[in-house]
Amino acid sequence: MSRSSKVAFLDHSKILFIPVVGSILYKLQYFLYSNDLIKVIKISRKPNPIKDKLLKLISEKAKFTVCQSYKLGTSLSNVENEIIADFKIPYDLKKQLTQTIFDVCWSLVFSKKVTPETKKELGDFIQKSFPETKIILIPFHDEPGVICDYVFQTAKELARLGNLIFLVSFSEPKSIFKLLLEDSDQIKILENKFKNFDNISIYQPFSLLPIRLNKFGLVNKVNWIFSNLHLTILVRKLNRPTLWCLDWKDSTVLRLNKKLALGIYDCVDYWTSLDKNYAETMGQSEEYLIKNSNFFFVNSEALFNVKKRFRIADAVVPQGFDVESFTSNKQPRTKSPRLSRSLNKLLGKTENDELITYQKILSNIPRPAVGFVGNLTFRIDYELLDEIISLLPHVSFVFTESVKHTPEDKIRGELSSKINKIKKYKNVFFVPKTQNRLVVKEIINTFDIGIIPYDISLDFNKYSYPMKLFEYFFLGKPVVSTPIEELKRFPKFVKIGNTNEEWEKHIKNLLSKPWPKENQKQQRKLSEENSWRKKVAKITNVMQEVDS
Template identity: 25%
Template sequence: MNIICFSSTRWDFLFQRPQQLTTLFSENFRVGYINPPSVVSEIPPSNIIFEKFVKTVNPNLIVFAPPRLRTMTVSRVREHFTGLIREFIKRFGLENPLLWINLPEAGYMCGNLGERLVVYDCLDDYSSFSWTPEYTTTADRTLARKADIVLVVSEPLYASKSRENSNCFLIPNACDFEHFSRSFEQGLTAPDDIKRLGRPRIGFIGAIYEWVDLDLVSHLAREEPGWSIVLVGPKHRSVNIPNLSNIHWLGRRPYNTLPNYLQEFDVCIIPFKNSETALNSSPIKLYEYLASGKPIVSTPIPEVIKFGRLVERASDKNLFLEKVRLLLTEPEDEKDRRCRFQLSVARVNTWESRYRSLKELVKK
């Protein structure tokens, strides 16, 4: 089986669900991973395109970043991309593919590539993003109805998408357990930029976008000036990191070093706003935190609530502060029980387990 994945995430950006699953699929199938378009000043000849904009990850996994001009109209972009993807499929032997789409705007490709099946892997409530144009919201609904299979990451998304397509399945996010459980072993080298920060360290790993409650983060920093609040991840250009001396934004860090940072946290946090984006989400960081054995405090979003007392939850900033304080003084016997429970839960919520479910699903 051949697979073409139209991804909303660049291959070399945050290594998350699209890259994790396509990497696993490439162990048994040939996969073409299509990055979001690259804007260029001039479209080169096709032979140059398929040299300059193609990257081989492994013999079965090829990444393509199709170029486009900023001035292209929507109809011209679609015509241009369809031609490029058809040529990409032909050049790299990916005929009769399964289309795996998590970029709603790529839904127009359905029916144009000789595909055998269309899977819409819906990762978010796209209509809740402040920057989402109307055509993306429309494309999301259209693709949900058109796809042979719809996958969603959370129960609220399932409630929404199953009304649009009866062949809808809940496949939550997960973690690379072997990678992130290395944090629990406490034998990793501490990165220099976190090693210099005082303890306790209250840590967050992930994208810092509009759904992250930075007012809550500021509250923790102001109430406990002796804490180091550590934020690891890229931020959206519209987000301003609070200017407090004990809030340390380290920026995006390579995926292979994230366990090193997690090892250095004393408490992990998921400070999400009470927003539609957050309520429909399935935070990958939750599973990565679980695999690290570190204690976790989160705001009460549905995909966190289902883990019960394994994750401390707080619906307001003062309770959130108290929960973090409580975990910093956790007795050793309780800590040991919690760690063992966390690891057992993380061990069955892996990308490999999700892949096995998906492989059976698309074979039916």
């Protein structure tokens, strides 16, 4: 777990009953916890002034305390933050000794919330109206500083529902050789993104061997297995938490924790690769997720049809669009005391300051303008772009300098040369890359038409559901796209071009007359219906219906 974790775990241990041993262990735990080296603290019911001091420290440092033993009872009276009861109940509580029932009751008295599984086990010993909160683990595999939007948004929406969220960073585990060192800048940047959410924490599983050696296949495999096993230790201590899987790589996590957690596979993309061996691994891993998760969701009809040979999805849910960022007109400053001076200097400019710079750049681009927002990768049909740009010399084509190299470049051909080829045209304009939603919004507003020029000879593209579609829709832009399956559902707003000639025809037709206000109104409504909030709400509602 990262050093700034907002959650402490409190458990019971008999060994702390022993007078001298107990005091020594309390002092040791106090030192380790005060230096952010442990998050799990063991105590006993026996009074001890050092224990009281330790509990006071927990109250000051953590926002939440997860009570992992019913035996803690009245000891919880010294914990002043929000206590969540998440403990396993002895079989048939009514037949237990008076002391056990006494401890359970007092543990509940001092708890503000209880996890669903604990509440279920308590049965008649707890009111049905007692507040619940889920503990949800969301693994992710990108660099923490540039975490995928679907992970970021899912975590935010689940947190807004009052759940306790742990983002599990497999891309940057904690080396056991660097436990005493500060968190990396990448982890600090991610924590800064969630600074307004006390109920979101970053969990870094341990790696056994130095991370810098992960370039060697065997070392990478050993660290991957070790990190997964370390996560399983946490899952085992919790009372059937929710494991929210968004990536095919999460099959290992589910395989190790299938009997310990409630598994959800939230399928957000068509996972495949140009490397046949790698594609086979991805396919087998995703098949395991689909068949073995307790719940399985897809975000498009195209994915539903492709995956139904393995299992019928529990629901087709909204795609996920960041309505909040696109409706906001200003953003808060992002400085944080946990970030280094250089990072604060980078993040210190407000997003509005950056917006002013981009407005000057965009004002110099001639109209009409056709544009694409997103990474320039192997997924783009550069031959198509080359032809269309040359066919329409009086139309400006706008892209961002967001180039993302992947291993597929070796198979598809040198990416930089393809990008340089379209840069040679005088009617092509590149603006600096940005992650600022206000700037993305301003860039799209420069467009008369939004384009999605994916190469649909790749199944990954053919069955995709580009997030940028609803960004274009929200801002009322007509769209021209290659024949992506899911986009065929929107013929009124998305013109599908199979050839260069069809693309040229669609662009000319759309530019020849104003885009109807009624179309723009309907597009915005579609975007709002596909918000992240509505997606997460649909998933949680389906789960609640099954539980009831």
